Amino acid sequence: MLALEKGKTLLVEGPVRVNLKSGKASVLGAQVDSGEHLVVRRGKCMPILGLVDCEVDLTLGENATQTIHNENTIPSSWLQATEKILTSEKPSTVLVVGSVDCGKTGFCTFLANSAFGKKRKIVIVDGDMGQSDIGPPGTVSFANFREPVTDLFKLYSEELKFLGVTSPSRKIDGVLDAVGYLKQRAAEHAADFVIVNTDGWIEGDVAVGYKAGLARKIAPDLIVAVQCEDELSPILSELKEFQVMVVQSPQIIKKRDQETRKLLRESAYKKYLKNSKVRSFPLSWVAVDGDLKINGRNGSSLRKRIENILGKEVLFCQEETNQVIVMLGKTATITEEHVKKLESELGKQVLWLRWGDEEGLLVALEDANGKVLGLGTIGAVNFDKGTISFNTSVEKPVSKIVIGQIKLDTEGREIGLVFQNSTFSRGAQLPDGTSGVPGLLSFTLVPSQGDK
Secondary structure, three states: EEOOOOEEEEEEEEOOOEEEEEEEEEEEEEEEEOOEEEOOOOOEEEEEEEEOEEEEEEEOOOOOOOEOOOOOOHHHHHHHHHHHHOOOOOEEEEEEEOOOOOOOHHHHHHHHHHHHHHHOOEEEEOOOOOOOOOOOOOEEEEEEEEOOOOHHHHHHEEEEOOOOOOOHHHHHHHHHHHHHHHHHHHHOOOOOEEEEEEOOOOOOOHHHHHHHHHHHHHOOOEEEEEOOOOHHHHHHOOOOOEEEEEOOOOOOOOOOOOOHHHHHHHHHHHHHHHOOOOOEEOOOOEEEEOOOOOOOOOOHHHHHHHHHHHHOOEEEEEOOOOOOEEEEEOOOOOOOOHHHHHHHOOOOOOEEEOOOOOOEEEEEEEEOOOOOEEEEEEEEEEEOOOEEEEEOOOOOOOOEEEEEEEEEEOOEEEEEEEEEEOOOOOOEEEEOOEOOOOOOOOEEEEOOOOHH
């Protein structure tokens, strides 16, 4: 049993189960009463402020930590900013920006809990597709905020848009459109207070341009910049037409390593893929879109032409505007010479797959109106029968399947990302730090900064 005095903060780093045996506490503005318990996920820190003298029972998991601080660890700049925001008629839309692990999500949680206490009707848009809290990784999403929470992970998305990657640098225009759409949807939900959380990609001209584009797409009444020093200066200099409020990053914040960030993503995948069952569809019954447009139209003339060029059997091929997708057998040998020869003959980039590479790719299942019903992973594609199977919890009729670049194993663990970006030369480094080989479909482990 641990004694927590009034005005002091117990900081716990998960995995931890916290039981408040007596007293009353606050976590990021959400009140916790005697008898309640909290679960702190691995990789997450939770500041528990004693509102009165408390007794706390902790069950610590592997590598969990606990420390007591003699003061409220929420920065005074957060308190001042929140009070100013909630005592003015505006803003109705707040955009929160900052680097990786700076406290953006903590600030969003604190602001939402505080706004709820002021009887505001709140919607949170989660635009961090790499370290998402509301929706699964690879998506942007929104949720109505109906009660105070200690962790935004407790919320379930009410609508999401699927991008299929964990880094906005791979699909900048898609992210801008998706976040802008969800902000509009929030307004349709009659929200009078919209909080938009963002990813931590801030370094470099492309990132600056992306953040500026995001702000102009959303047109927030206020931008809150969570900053350690002056790392956001290049972005803020591009946003002079907006009202900006700078707040301090908490000193207690710890930077997460690659493995911890990966584990957090995997817990989110599992949240949205639990209770999955196998479903199978004829490819002629559903539209297939996204990063791998497998469908029933297996062009026989093109396939024969490719087989003649390579001297190898082709299981499936599909021609797109700027590329050709080719699937060979599981054990087929592919060389750089094959790539050069075929691309020279066809005049297009060639993406190679071996049969089975598609298994485990994360997909979104949509209805006839384009609404995402849920997610799944590809089980198998049978090109002879023209069928595709998924592991998914979605039971409603499906009209479209959107295939992403995220590949998971059968336990929901992240294997890697499919690199299919023709704008980079072979071996070039992507903005998120990974490298790939266009022309050869390759799987690379997701980097630690999955939201960059």
